[in-house]
Amino acid sequence: MAESPPYPDSYGDTGLEPGGGPTTGAPRWVKVFGIIALLVVVLVAILLLVGGGPGNHGPGRHTGGQTSPSSVTGSGGAGGHTPPAGGHTP
Amino acid sequence: MTARPRLRKFVLTAHVVSSVGWIGAVAVLLALGVVGLTSQDAQVVRAVYLAMDPAGSSVLLPLALASLLTGLVQSLGTKWGLVRHYWVLVKFVINVVTIVILLLYMQTLGYLADVAAETTSSSGDLSGLRSPSPLIHAVLGMLLLLVAVTLSVYKPRGMTRYGQRKQHEQRTVSAALDAATPARPRPSGTLS
Numbered sequence: 001m002a003e004s005p006p007y008p009d010s011y012g013d014t015g016l017e018p019g020g021g022p023t024t025g026a027p028r029w030v031k032v033f034g035i036i037a038l039l040v041v042v043l044v045a046i047l048l049l050v051g052g053g054p055g056n057h058g059p060g061r062h063t064g065g066q067t068s069p070s071s072v073t074g075s076g077g078a079g080g081h082t083p084p085a086g087g088h089t090p
Numbered sequence: 091m092t093a094r095p096r097l098r099k100f101v102l103t104a105h106v107v108s109s110v111g112w113i114g115a116v117a118v119l120l121a122l123g124v125v126g127l128t129s130q131d132a133q134v135v136r137a138v139y140l141a142m143d144p145a146g147s148s149v150l151l152p153l154a155l156a157s158l159l160t161g162l163v164q165s166l167g168t169k170w171g172l173v174r175h176y177w178v179l180v181k182f183v184i185n186v187v188t189i190v191i192l193l194l195y196m197q198t199l200g201y202l203a204d205v206a207a208e209t210t211s212s213s214g215d216l217s218g219l220r221s222p223s224p225l226i227h228a229v230l231g232m233l234l235l236l237v238a239v240t241l242s243v244y245k246p247r248g249m250t251r252y253g254q255r256k257q258h259e260q261r262t263v264s265a266a267l268d269a270a271t272p273a274r275p276r277p278s279g280t281l282s
Contacts (some may be wrong), residue, residue: 026176026248026250027176027246027247027248029176029246029248030176030180030248033180
């Protein structure tokens with residue numbers, strides 16, 4: 001009877017077993033992935049800085065400050081929408 | 091420490107279900123984002139931005155957290171470990187980063203829902219309501235999740251230094267046990 005693989009329920013389809021990796025440094029795909037991730041992080045950081053400073057991931061960023069609930073209230077009546085206390089602005 | 095096969099299979103099933111559901115929820119958000127940008131019907135646009143908020147808080151976030159939790163249990167309950175193989179580690183980082191961004195973005199979805207709720211149906215100006223932001227986030231989120239799925243399927247080789255050290259320790263222990271075990275007696279009748 002053939003011995004069952006160590007992880008037949010989850011990883012048997014690839015034939016790769018835990019501990020089967022090389023004993024060298026990080027493989028190429030990790031380096032490529034890391035470089036791409038670093039570039040994306042830098043790009044996002046630049047966009048955040050240009051768009052109003054880091055940490056500002058609130059609605060003002062995404063709407064460009066053009067919209068507010070009161071500005072799109074069609075009636076424009078007195079006492080337009082007031083953001084609730086502790087609203088969405090960080 | 092490794093979990094029993096039955097428990098491992100259950101956790102794996104939960105992980106796959108939550109992860110697939112997460113991808114599906116992001117796909118729905120992506121579709122809503124497209125409709126919100128392209129529809130000429132004010133009611134539809136309002137409905138889209140109203141629906142995004144509960145979809146995010148009631149579906150997207152719970153599934154994402156469930157995927158993270160089950161993934162953690164799955165990795166720590168098997169010999170794959172969390173930080174032994176690069177593909178597991180990268181998946182974990184992707185999962186955490188995506189959830190952090192999602193948590194930050196929930197306030198934007200709430201804000202957009204507020205705007206949509208306050209916009210009257212007769213309002214002809216939809217430009218103030220439309221936002222490309224949900225679509226952009228959905229596309230980027232989908233890309234990250236597809237990378238995670240690809241890593242899960244292909245399981246590219248590569249062990250971290252910690253994984254290599256652990257593997258070396260295990261092999262040393264295994265070799266010591268083999269050496270300590272007395273050799274089996276040869277069956278009678280065999281040629282020497």
